[in-house]
Amino acid sequence: MSLKLEGICKSFSLPGQRVHALSNVSLSADPEEFITVIGSNGAGKSTLLDIVAGVRHPDKGRVQIAGRDVTSRPAHRRARWVGRVFQDPLQGTVPDLTVEENLALACKKGRRGLRFALGRRRRHLWADALSRLDMSLERRAQELSGHLSGGERQALTVLMATMARPEILLLDEHTAALDPANADRVLRITQDLVGEGGMTTLMVTHRMDQALCLGSRLIMLHAGEILLEVAGEAKSSLQVTDLVRLFHRRGVSDDALLLEATEKTRG
Amino acid sequence: MALLVHALEQGFLYGLMALGVYISFRVLRFPDLSVDGTFPLGASLAASLIVSGWSPFAASIAAAGAGAVACAFTGTLSSRFRVQGLLAGVLTMIMLYSLNLRIMGRPNLPLLGRPSAVSATANWLPIPSGWAVLAAAGLAAVAAKLLLDLFFRTELGLTLRAAGGNPRLVQAYGADPKNMVVLGLAVSNGLVALSGALVAQYSGFADVNMGVGTIVAGLAAVIVGEMILRPRSVAWATGAALLGSCLYRGAILVALRYGGALGFTPSDLKLLTALVVLAALVAPVVRGKLKREEA
Ligand SMILES: Nc1ncnc2c1ncn2[C@@H]1O[C@H](COP(=O)(O)OP(=O)(O)OP(=O)(O)O)[C@@H](O)[C@H]1O
Numbered sequence: 021m022s023l024k025l026e027g028i029c030k031s032f033s034l035p036g037q038r039v040h041a042l043s044n045v046s047l048s049a050d051p052e053e054f055i056t057v058i059g060s061n062g063a064g065k066s067t068l069l070d071i072v073a074g075v076r077h078p079d080k081g082r083v084q085i086a087g088r089d090v091t092s093r094p095a096h097r098r099a100r101w102v103g104r105v106f107q108d109p110l111q112g113t114v115p116d117l118t119v120e121e122n123l124a125l126a127c128k129k130g131r132r133g134l135r136f137a138l139g140r141r142r143r144h145l146w147a148d149a150l151s152r153l154d155m156s157l158e159r160r161a162q163e164l165s166g167h168l169s170g171g172e173r174q175a176l177t178v179l180m181a182t183m184a185r186p187e188i189l190l191l192d193e194h195t196a197a198l199d200p201a202n203a204d205r206v207l208r209i210t211q212d213l214v215g216e217g218g219m220t221t222l223m224v225t226h227r228m229d230q231a232l233c234l235g236s237r238l239i240m241l242h243a244g245e246i247l248l249e250v251a252g253e254a255k256s257s258l259q260v261t262d263l264v265r266l267f268h269r270r271g272v273s274d275d276a277l278l279l280e281a282t283e284k285t286r287g
Numbered sequence: 288m289a290l291l292v293h294a295l296e297q298g299f300l301y302g303l304m305a306l307g308v309y310i311s312f313r314v315l316r317f318p319d320l321s322v323d324g325t326f327p328l329g330a331s332l333a334a335s336l337i338v339s340g341w342s343p344f345a346a347s348i349a350a351a352g353a354g355a356v357a358c359a360f361t362g363t364l365s366s367r368f369r370v371q372g373l374l375a376g377v378l379t380m381i382m383l384y385s386l387n388l389r390i391m392g393r394p395n396l397p398l399l400g401r402p403s404a405v406s407a408t409a410n411w412l413p414i415p416s417g418w419a420v421l422a423a424a425g426l427a428a429v430a431a432k433l434l435l436d437l438f439f440r441t442e443l444g445l446t447l448r449a450a451g452g453n454p455r456l457v458q459a460y461g462a463d464p465k466n467m468v469v470l471g472l473a474v475s476n477g478l479v480a481l482s483g484a485l486v487a488q489y490s491g492f493a494d495v496n497m498g499v500g501t502i503v504a505g506l507a508a509v510i511v512g513e514m515i516l517r518p519r520s521v522a523w524a525t526g527a528a529l530l531g532s533c534l535y536r537g538a539i540l541v542a543l544r545y546g547g548a549l550g551f552t553p554s555d556l557k558l559l560t561a562l563v564v565l566a567a568l569v570a571p572v573v574r575g576k577l578k579r580e581e582a
């Protein structure tokens with residue numbers, strides 16, 4: 021078991037009310053499993069990933085990664101097992117470091133010492149890795165990453181997040197801010213790198229077609245609970261229309277999600 | 288000529304302080320006001336130690352260490368206890384004011400006739416006497432700059448730079464951004480206190496009030512240097528801070544020498560400096576507005 025969540029509860033207090041972002045969520049994932057996560061805005065998807073990454077800590081419940089209980093560890097002390105790509109391309113890189121300096125930052129996940137970050141051997145490895153993104157980034161290794169386009173930056177972020185071969189990869193709508201062509205490209209890069217690295221992957225997406233065609237398991241979150249979980253055969257035979265029908269039957273009146281799904285099926 | 292030499296001497300000695308301000312304001316993006324306290328801390332500690340018989344070199348190093356420790360305090364206040372950065376710096380600064388008085392036992396400590404690290408180095412260098420002090424000051428500043436450049440290329444230094452630009456990312460890659468803030472402020476204020484220690488030895492006294500406006504002077508140096516060199520790498524940026532510091536000190540000496548004719552007095556300097564910084568801060572905004580109106 022590479023990831024195990026047990027009875028996770030997380031609520032936020034806002035003035036005058038408590039928002040239950042996650043209520044009693046349990047989930048376990050085998051090594052190399054690829055799970056897609058869907059759900060409407062505010063369903064708790066990002067909060068779930070935050071809890072795995074350690075950016076937030078659950079009110080109740082336990083988090084295990086690779087057999088270790090990491091519930092009370094802060095994010096930087098479980099970073100070695102967790103890679104993450106955010107929706108916002110600006111968040112995944114440091115804009116005023118060069119492309120190769122960003123890679124240097126990502127390839128080491130423990131204590132930092134006074135060794136030089138950029139050696140000739142490392143540069144060679146990175147040039148290789150960059151050239152496989154097929155975006156000519158290897159020729160721009162010394163450029164500031166702030167000068168890259170959103171798509172290029174997101175591709176770089178995926179490379180950075182997978183470079184240290186973490187146990188778990190968290191993708192939070194990481195292609196949502198990109199145009200369709202770039203989104204497909206970054207998704208393909210992601211699939212390649214995940215396949216090579218053998219990481220357990222949780223991918224949040226708003227695109228139902230993506231959620232259905234990628235991965236081996238699909239999870240639907242709604243109002244902080246796992247409403248639906250399909251895997252294997254059942255998942256591969258599922259259509260977007262089936263999903264919509266399932267939602268209706270469970271009484272989800274999430275207009276945004278349904279609208280999106282219906283549009284997709286029509287189009 | 289003598290004016291130019293003096294400007295460069297002071298520019299380099301205060302340049303160490305400008306490097307420190309560059310680290311906190313530009314690299315960490317932390318508005319650290321405690322430098323107004325660490326600069327005189329360095330001066331008063333070094334002065335007291337030298338008076339009590341320490342070697343000026345050991346005293347200067349001790350001063351740098353004290354600055355680093357004092358501002359690890361600012362960093363801890365702000366990152367661990369969530370005191371606002373500005374307030375944390377001001378608190379440290381005020382505490383240091385009292386502490387500096389305690390260290391010296393009085394508001395002003397003369398160092399005339401005492402050994403000085405600057406003049407000792409100057410005497411040791413095989414350089415004609417008119418230029419030796421300048422060479423010694425330049426040596427200190429350039430050595431500090433080069434060491435910093437090297438540090439920022441190490442894994443730790445790179446992480447520190449990243450923590451200023453994107454702390455969440457640093458955390459996601461396994462380093463604690465709070466520690467990076469503390470470390471960065473320690474290095475920054477170590478340099479500022481060292482600068483204070485050397486300036487005290489150079490000018491022959493330490494004074495509790497010599498820190499007033501340090502932050503503005505440091506910012507002025509950093510900004511002026513940036514405007515001229517437009518640095519795109521750390522090595523250029525640290526160079527720009529030193530260049531800015533020399534120009535700034537030059538401008539001050541000129542204002543002191545010839546400003547009287549125009550009706551300036553030395554007490555107007557702080558106002559002028561603040562106006563320079565203000566102009567530099569406002570200029571890009573105004574320029575942006577003008578461009579938008581043209582378009
Ligand atoms: N820091 C916070 N303070 C208060 N409430 C929060 C906070 N973070 C999240 N929430 C609330 O928790 C709930 C879940 O938020 P979350 O960001 O996990 O949703 P999501 O599924 O990722 O939505 P989206 O699709 O919009 O990204 C929402 O109701 C949100 O308003």
Ligand SMILES: [Mg+2]
Nearest residue numbers: 065066067192
């Ligand atoms: Mg979200």
